Amino acid sequence: MKKLILVRHGKSSWEEDLPDDERPLKKRAYKDAALVLNAFSGFHRKPLKLWSSYATRALTTAKIFKERLEVDDADFSIKDELYTFDSKTLLKIIKSCDDQVDTLMVFGHNPAITGVVNQLGDQHFSNVPTTGLTMIEFDAEKWKDIQNGKTLLHLFPKNLR
Template structure:
């Protein structure tokens, strides 16, 4: 079995004159990250491999989860190509995951996250919100051909406040 945990980055600031990949989290994004990570901790199982987009807002969100869930440094990776808004590109990256990894947590961006959740899982989600987390399980031993996943959990900040 393979478990894919997809997390959209937290709410980011638009009021600064920065390139898109340098935009930081707003205070709300930080609070929501802690809220979702704490809620997820009751469900979370190690070991997990974590991949994050290098964009400041995604990496900051991933670091909140890393701290809350006590994820080891050796299982925490920044992957440049995860700075994508295309679900096909995101899916291609996931397909390259080592088959020895059973639990993969990916921090990234919309619309790639929402599209991938809907393409791989069995529950339709209109929009994965900022700091939204979705867990999809697959009855397979490889990441290469993920399909027909079962969406087993969705945690969205507005439902936890």
């Protein structure tokens, strides 16, 4: 069994004139992360491998989750390829995960996150919102074989307020 947890980065700020990958989180993103993490804590099981895009908004969101879920540094990776908006590319990266890993949490960007959630899970979402978390389980032993998963959980901040 494989479990994939996809998290869209927190709400980012457009206040400063920065390159897209350097945009920081808004204050609301920290509150949203706390809401999602409080709801997720009952579903969290170790071990957990955590991968993040290098973009500031995704990496900051990932670090909030890493700290709260007490993920070891050895289980935390920044992957340049996760700075993608393309679901096909995102899925290819996920399928490259080492088969020794049973649970993978990925922090990335839309529309790739929503696209992969809808392609792999059995529930459809028009949009996974910022700081939205979706967990999908697969009856597969290898990441390259994941498909037709069961959406076990979706936590969206607006539903938790």
